[in-house]
Amino acid sequence: MKEEYSNQNTFLSMIDMDLIRQGLLHAIQDLVFILKVIDDETFKYMYVNKIGMDYARLSEECYGKTFAEVLPKDIAGILQRQYEKVVREAKAHTFCDVVKLPKGEIHYESSLNPVCDEEGICQFVICITRDITAQIEEKTEIEEKQMLFKSLLEYNNDSIISIDSIGRVTYANPATYEIFGYRYEELNNKFIFEFINKEYEKDFQIIFKGSMQGKAKQIVSKKYSNYSAT
Incomplete structure (x- = not known):
């Protein structure tokens, strides 16, 4: 019907x-x-x-x-x-x-x-x-900003390394290899303290703890061991 x-x-x-x-x-x-x-x-x-x-x-x-x-x-x-x-x-x-x-x-x-x-x-x-x-x-804007930010990191001539709250390396841009001789694969999930000269390790620990509390500080001195020099 x-x-x-x-x-x-x-x-x-x-x-x-x-x-x-x-x-x-x-x-x-x-x-x-x-x-x-x-x-x-x-x-x-x-x-x-x-x-x-x-x-x-x-x-x-x-x-x-x-x-x-x-x-x-x-x-x-x-x-x-x-x-x-x-x-x-x-x-x-x-x-x-x-x-x-x-x-x-x-x-x-x-x-x-x-x-x-x-x-x-x-x-x-x-x-x-x-x-x-x-x-x-909003999603598109965030993605565009992420792409821009990634480009700034990838093509930056300075070494940029990202570490988590316990000091473990989560990112290293290509310039890191040119400057320190370490590729990202060699740094990934390693603790940054392993690559600090023993002479500066204590100072770096203090600075790292301060950064976790939101305190920024610029250091002008050699803190990392260069792969080719070890």
Whole structure:
């Protein structure tokens, strides 16, 4: 028997969700889409909140219609595959999308959640879509800074060695070999104190402990043993 949908209230009466009946989903900032599953392959719009309507450029005329009936062919195809995956695997699925605008890109993350009956048959798919542009931009900015920082280390003519809180070497740039004759592989996970001239070891220990307390100090003297000199 073909299901008939005339308006939003008809759809909302089909599922027991107080938030929807109270209209609270219209107020949240996430995009909400609820689709009825028919024969595991057909999905019909049942509910879309206001921000979702605006984003997808839909109206209440979309209720009871499929992706192909209300969306551009390429977008409909993408959504069809994503929703089929959720029904087929009977578990939540997340995917990302990018919308290109004249002022830049907007990144969205959609979480698809199947709603199954007592027999395990998926009856609805609830999609929650949120704008993750800020997070993506922040991640990109961090990655760019990390790349820049790494470049500054790698191409610096000065020896730069990083050690952890117990004095174990965790990084040494290429210049370290040119200056001291030690490659990173020879220093990695070794204690820096092994490479300090015994004459300066006590002073270095004091300076190291001070640096762990946030006290910076510059030393102008030979503190490390050169590999070629030993």
